Amino acid sequence: MGLTRLDIFNLRIISRIRMMPVSGLNLIVGPNASGKTSLLEAISLLATGRSFRSARVDTVVREGQKEVMVAGLLNTPGTSSETTVGISKGPSRTRARIAGRSVHTQSDLARLMPVQMIHPDSHSMLTGGPSERRAFVDWGLFHTQDGYAELLRDYRRVLSQRNDGLRHGLANTLLRPWEIELERLAKQIDEARGNYLTSLLPELEEIKHVLPEVRDLEWSYRRGWRDGEELSALFEQGRDREREVGHTLLGPHRADIAFKKSGIGVSTHASRGQQKSVVLGLRLIQVAALFRASGQRAMVLIDDLPSELDAQRRQAIGQLLAQMQTQVFVTAIDIDPSDLGCWKEFALFHVEHGGLVANASADA
Numbered sequence: 001m002g003l004t005r006l007d008i009f010n011l012r013i014i015s016r017i018r019m020m021p022v023s024g025l026n027l028i029v030g031p032n033a034s035g036k037t038s039l040l041e042a043i044s045l046l047a048t049g050r051s052f053r054s055a056r057v058d059t060v061v062r063e064g065q066k067e068v069m070v071a072g073l074l075n076t077p078g079t080s081s082e083t084t085v086g087i088s089k090g091p092s093r094t095r096a097r098i099a100g101r102s103v104h105t106q107s108d109l110a111r112l113m114p115v116q117m118i119h120p121d122s123h124s125m126l127t128g129g130p131s132e133r134r135a136f137v138d139w140g141l142f143h144t145q146d147g148y149a150e151l152l153r154d155y156r157r158v159l160s161q162r163n164d165g166l167r168h169g170l171a172n173t174l175l176r177p178w179e180i181e182l183e184r185l186a187k188q189i190d191e192a193r194g195n196y197l198t199s200l201l202p203e204l205e206e207i208k209h210v211l212p213e214v215r216d217l218e219w220s221y222r223r224g225w226r227d228g229e230e231l232s233a234l235f236e237q238g239r240d241r242e243r244e245v246g247h248t249l250l251g252p253h254r255a256d257i258a259f260k261k262s263g264i265g266v267s268t269h270a271s272r273g274q275q276k277s278v279v280l281g282l283r284l285i286q287v288a289a290l291f292r293a294s295g296q297r298a299m300v301l302i303d304d305l306p307s308e309l310d311a312q313r314r315q316a317i318g319q320l321l322a323q324m325q326t327q328v329f330v331t332a333i334d335i336d337p338s339d340l341g342c343w344k345e346f347a348l349f350h351v352e353h354g355g356l357v358a359n360a361s362a363d364a
């Protein structure tokens with residue numbers, strides 16, 4: 001899937017923009033504060049229902065307006081099949097539409113539009129808390145394994161019930177059924193996550209040849225409770241402590257992934273530029289794995305690619321993206337013509353004061 005038309009209304013500095021992206025590279029250039037990131041934010045809002053910059057919708061809605069709206073035309077590459085998609089979001093309600101029909105859950109849109117977002121803080125996936133690393137795995141499973149989103153939703157629901165029970169001093173016998181159910185769901189999540197990470201290994205092998213940063217990369221998955229132990233038995237043993245803290249301390253919601261290069265932790269020893277390349281590499285591995293598993297091509301959004309990546313690394317990333325034949329949106333303050341060399345199809349969008357001032361498309 002790729003966007004062939006994008007309409008944005010009342011998103012931050014943007015009052016109204018229509019953009020006609022191409023299927024290859026869409027390079028969005030302009031000075032600071034011109035609205036480049038806001039364009040990417042619009043695509044991410046359409047695809048995920050959320051901004052990658054802010055959890056508060058009122059900061060995303062243009063000042064003085066009530067709602068932000070983003071609409072797009074999605075095309076399946078190589079076909080003439082097109083689908084309209086749209087989302088409007090205000091402080092109190094969100095409305096999403098596919099092919100003119102309202103959809104109840106945002107995940108319908110997300111399934112249709114897999115998007116990988118890479119921004120200047122993306123290295124926090126390696127240096128920050130484990131939730132971003134879990135989200136990395138869960139993104140892949142959401143798009144490749146039927147029922148995974150529901151599995152996670154059920155796990156979170158039961159987890160929250162048990163946490164309430166712990167906080168309110170519920171008797172052990174009443175907590176027990178939730179613990180048994182949590183263990184059942186936890187095993188399924190754990191198995192899916194382990195299998196997914198293993199399924200990325202062939203893609204890692206492929207990408208190694210182009211991106212030196214991932215050459216010696218390895219990862220190990222920690223499932224959130226001790227190996228070789230039954231989660232329900234650990235719940236029995238640890239209940240008193242959990243009652244004290246008021247929440248469940250073990251389970252897939254505590255899982256993590258450790259990334260290493262040549263046996264050394266990437267989060268502690270790699271430079272920021274190296275970390276950024278690793279995260280980019282990991283995201284592209286996911287895009288390739290998604291295509292292999294389902295034939296779906298994820299869109300890739302990269303905010304400020306040039307920051308912290310030298311020309312050689314940028315070109316390696318460009319080469320990979322072009323090979324994947326995926327639709328890419330990149331923002332930059334200036335154009336570096338050497339970044340465009342590998343693209344058969346690209347378009348330049350010049351943004352100023354929240355509007356497009358020129359649009360030059362080219363087929364190489």
Ligand SMILES: Nc1ncnc2c1ncn2[C@@H]1O[C@H](COP(=O)(O)OP(=O)(O)OP(=O)(O)O)[C@@H](O)[C@H]1O
Binds near residue numbers: 012034036038059333
């Ligand atoms: N809710 C809002 N309403 C109106 N304008 C806003 C709102 N939120 C942010 N802005 C303005 O939008 C502009 C930021 O746009 P954006 O971050 O997309 O720019 P950018 O081109 O990516 O900048 P940079 O190159 O500096 O990263 C700023 O001028 C900011 O003041």
